[in-house]
Amino acid sequence: MKRKLVSVLVGISMVAALLTGCGSANGTTKTEDKGKDGYRVAYIARAQSDSFAAWLANEMMAAAEEYDDITLDVFDGQADDEKENAAIENAITSKYDAIIVQPNNGEAQRPYVEKIVAAGIVAITTNARIDGIEGASSVDADPYAQAAVNAQAALEQVPQNAKVVVLNGPSGNFHADERRKAWQAEFFDKRPDVEIVGEQIANWNKDEAVQYMEDWIISNNQIDAIISMNDNMAAGALEVVAGKEEFKDILSYGVDGTAEAMLLIEAGTMTSTCLQSAIDLAKLNLETVHKLLTGEEKQIDTDIDAPLINKENVADYVKMYKDRGLIQK
Missing domain, CATH: 3.40.50.2300 (Response regulator)
Incomplete structure (x- = not known):
């Protein structure tokens, strides 16, 4: 890896x-x-x-x-x-x-x-x-649809009475705002048992996501899912909990379908993303x-279209990146 x-x-x-x-x-x-x-x-x-x-x-x-x-x-x-x-x-x-x-x-x-x-x-x-x-x-791309495919999958995947954290893109950004709206309407409004224990704007940035996640795991002994408006922030949050036994089953959702996200899904670390094909x-x-x-x-x-990528179809997208030289064969 x-x-x-x-x-x-x-x-x-x-x-x-x-x-x-x-x-x-x-x-x-x-x-x-x-x-x-x-x-x-x-x-x-x-x-x-x-x-x-x-x-x-x-x-x-x-x-x-x-x-x-x-x-x-x-x-x-x-x-x-x-x-x-x-x-x-x-x-x-x-x-x-x-x-x-x-x-x-x-x-x-x-x-x-x-x-x-x-x-x-x-x-x-x-x-x-x-x-x-x-x-x-x-x-x-349709940012609402991009987040909605993840949120709809999460309805069945996120456990009852879960505690989750949310990483947002810049306020006023069309994609950031629409993705957050989708998560609210398609997931949080339908799952009132789920508690948000941390939510911050991390500006699409991995380093900012790392900082927030480090704070959240100190103040919360239970985090069941990372809900991120892009893959970069999700990857940063996952770096913080990597190797920590208490977070080994944490779920994580993103958007973009970056090469890094493909490898995280392939490894079983990230749950799903939506491809925003560059x-x-x-x-x-x-x-x-x-x-x-x-x-x-x-x-x-x-x-463009907004397909969901998870462990069932990630191999196809890993191949796509290998063919373009963005993942080593």
Whole structure:
């Protein structure tokens, strides 16, 4: 297991290195230059420290290589609203043909995406979409459905009178808020016997989740389940209880379907996740931006699927990651 996990983290680190400026002096990663007659597209990534965001940035670059008339530049928002907004403004000033934004905080980025539209540049928001911006398109997943498939499974899996902890994404983030709503409606409202003994915003971040989980196991001698709005936070919480006999049967739920989560499910450590495929998101983003740039479509709002992954089907997804070189064969 340790050997395989190292290969996953190395893959993420390679993406992180790219996003911090390997390949150009201005802190971007570029696909191969497709020539003066092609389209220039800027992708503003949320953060390199988020394993899913790093995976998506890598897949966006791979997907762009399939288009002879698109050059993609990737910028790192560093999980900082000011830095992400500055990157958007710089892309507008640089007169890109299209700008795809992965928001750190949708409401903080909303006025800047509105500036993209006002400048006459093709605008797409992705992972998570920002609703209600006239003239902007979106490529996303349904975050309510992503959490609901886990919550519905947990109805039968979580024991009676269980004590659970909850790890949330950033407040105001569409995916974070909708996933928490799903857990409330699909699980907590139907299981009033379950007690939440700890709940915090960990901002999709593993290290923050570790800190909260360390506090929770000190103040609670019983925690039956970790309910997390993404895999990265769930993995952090699981690191804290690893090898502790009193938590050997703890359940854990996430969203994203990262390579690390696949290995945790395969090992029997994590219970389930919902795949938010960066591969599918990237392909759909490039397909969408190409249709908008060529005038084939004027407005596109579309979602990828939300399949549940557990011990019964995890082998298929481990193979997917092995085939893409993100898990060592």
